[in-house]
Amino acid sequence: MGKVIYWMNTSIDGYLEGPDGGMDFMEPDDDFRQAANDHVRQISAFLFGRRLFEAMEKPWTEDLGKEGAPAVEREFAQLYKETPRYVFSDTLQTVPEGVTLVRRKDAASVVTRLKQEIDGTLQLGGAELAASLLDLIDEFWVYALPVIIGGGKPYLPVREALRLRLVEHRSFASGTMFRRYVRR
Template sequence: MGKIVYSMHVSLDGYIEDAEGGIGFSVPADDVHQAANEQTEAAAVLLFGRRLFEMMEGPWAEIAAKEDVSEVEAEFARVYFATPRIVFSDTLRCVPEGVRLVRSADAVDEVKRLKREVPGTLEIGGAQLAASMVDLVDEFRLVVFPVILGGGKPYFPPAPVGLRLIEHRAFPSGTVLLRYERA
């Protein structure tokens, strides 16, 4: 049985994007990036909403094609493209090799099936997708950056969820990893 983990980079006040849709506040230091590499390598599958998929796929394909990138970025590109990816979208018509497209109407049923059939961690990313699946999420994983945005797209769905802290880790950069499971 799989475990659904909703994982995103967030500001201290809980936003995954600033008011203009930017994520520049969450560029990780190498130690935070290495933790993300390890998390991605441990994932059985990556589940994306369309917007997050587009923010990840194109830029990481460009980085993977370059020779003059840092070791930690090259490693992330390698593990990212080695991990099966599913994007949930009604607007995308095609996806690159290694990615499976699932229509939104089938999203909940598909994630339930994956949770039953795929052992390991199923990483879900994208606030809208995660909000539609909040009842299926087993763990909420936040990588909190030391910045207050004052608005933008919130990480948490607009529904109450009782949580229990299972891990916290501070990085020298001031970024903090928080892991919560359902209470």
């Protein structure tokens, strides 16, 4: 049986995007990027909300995997392209080859089916999608970059307390902190 991890990078005050919707504060160092590559090797499928999908797809399939990009970025691009991707959207009409489009009304049933069919890790990304699938998430992964942005989109926009237990943490020379939580 597969497990769903919700993995997003944040500021240390817990935001995925700034007040203007931008993510320009996310400037990870090579130590973080290598750790991310190591984690992506464990991923059996990516499950993205539309906005995160659009932020990831073109750069990692077209731009950053090209010759001349740093080796750690080329490696991530290769891993990204080799991993099945699902995008949950009601507005997209088409997706590139290698990507499966799922309508939001079908999200819970598709993720439940994938957890049953895939014996591996399903990496969920996108705050609203994660909030809508909260009961299906097994682990919560946070890479907190050393910056405070003071507002924006929170890591997980829920209105209820969810008790977690820290099972892994790691700090990087760059100041980035990784934390992995499971449900209590």
